[in-house]
Amino acid sequence: MSNPTRGKFTRLFNSIWYGGNPLKWLLWPAGWLYRAAVVLRRALYQRGMIRPVELAVPVVVVGNVTVGGTGKTPCIVWLADALKKRGLSTGIVTRGYGGQASSWPQWATRDSDPGEVGDEPVLLARRTASPVAAGPDRVATAKFLLGQRNVDVLLSDDGLQHYRMGRSFEIGVVDGVRGLGNGLCLPAGPLREPRQRLDAVDAIVVNSGSWGEGDVFRADLVPVRVVRLTDGATRDLDDFKGANVHAVAGIGHPERFFALLERHGIMVDPRPLADHAVIGEADLRFDDSVPVLITEKDAVKCREFAPENVWVVIVDLQFDGDDDERLTRLLMRRIEVRAGSK
Template identity: 45%
Template sequence: MSLEHSWYRGAGWLKLLRPVSLLFQFLSARRRLSKTAAQWRAPVPVIVVGNITVGGSGKTPVTLALIEMLRERGYRPGVVSRGYGAKAPYYPYPVTPETSVADGGDEPCLIAQRTGVPVFIDPDRPAGVRALLESGDCNIVISDDGLQHYALARDVEIAVIDAGRGLGNGRCLPEGPLREPPERLLQVDRVILNGAGAFAFNGATQMRLKPACLIELASGQKVSPDQWSESRKVHALAGIGHPARFFDTLRALGFDPIEHPLADHAELSHEQLRLSPALPLIMTEKDAVKCRGWAPSGCWSLRVEAQFDNGFESWLDSRLNSLKQKYGSP
């Protein structure tokens, strides 16, 4: 059993790691105090989207949805990210729809390709925001996976939690999956629960990822899931934080997937796309950006869109109205 599985199954041996977990929690709290004391505040509103667990929770779909909501309300959003796994030639580094995943990271590249908004990656979030604002027309910033990057002051904090997995055993690393204690959720402005599950949080927004269409990577052809005419037996590839969620989505759409789970942010090779038997291959959008331009025919990505309960946009409008008093209208 892997360490990650142990976190979510309550393995008793994890208690042996508690001294290290308590040390991690202490050092994290001290780091937060240090960074917060010297925070840099941008001259425009900053919205942070993040979580308190390691692994995937659905942050990127939330960021994509926020970008469109902000545009509809007259804002010109930009995004800053760490660019996990990227080997950018310099920092801050601009990520465009043409940027390679090797340089920009899979999630920043996906955001740039899907939305066309300006995106910068930099381990130093304030430096990334300064570059973003200097680069052009941006009047509101989304800090993707930025909850623990306390050097950057923020106006709104959104934490995304996988409702199916929750907080695991509720312990901080390495005894559990938490970057910060569970009480941190009481301090954010909004908690979003992704999908169905046993985990609950008072006042949280419910979100589901709605399958929108399948896109063939080589041709760009788009097909709605109910119009799929090829084999329902497919290869399914997912290099995300929780691959099982993707495979379950395919099954709910009527597919019979042969599962190929990969580590989050894993690189892809030509060999990994040559699977036997010869069947269509469906992958996540985050994986699709890694093989853009060289994927063979028969490789598809499943586009999903975040859908929120009715109260989320009203809450967002309320927060934006408050920000207008501080920063002015967009």
């Protein structure tokens, strides 16, 4: 079931981080200390005082500098497909946040229990043809995967701050609508690392909105189909135009999902849940028969009990213009350099 208390804290911190709530100044000293700690940790790796673990294949890290959803998982799905088109096989490592497995690492397949391995690993297994391994120790998880699967490239979901794992290419994903909020580090702001961290990544993907300038890669999450959970029936999102729906979203930024539906002319009753919330049947049942639209990440947790009026909105990351080709060429050059150095 959803956690109302956690939801209240989420709304409070969002008002501090993105809404100008003056409580940020009360939290500023803690944010300064946090910032100093993460800057020191990164400096230890940069100066070679702590050495990362280099793996046998190129590692592409996709992450962000802010807390919450920015579109990292759809970016991983896009990457796996883009590299497959270039003839490269990929493996995916991910944290497995929310998973309650008694031991790690764990394989995540399309049929895995998201309560055991986490919701995002199951989603990645269903959306890609790549082997997916989950575990809190990224290096151990990567070695686990590489020890049992022969892949050309390893993709790390949400691994920007995991410096212990060496990497060949870094992609920072930014929510182009919310940007970097008030620009402060946790807990005063949403930043995991200072803004300057983005200057060091190899590519910045801006998901929607107008944040950023210069040589960034711009993309949007675009709905490609809507699938009924009980029987797999498929519709277009535009089929719901003008209809009243309940929209349930347990993701890092549920308002993005609600706004997507509203842009398609749908009358939305928003039902936000905490990120990675445990969803029960009561969260999907209402005192009417109107459709209930949910996200892909939530869908993996409720296939067994979803009512017949529950539909999942499938989205893909689609780039503006030729930004996808530009990003792929940049990435391939780095992979080729890594391969040539071995």
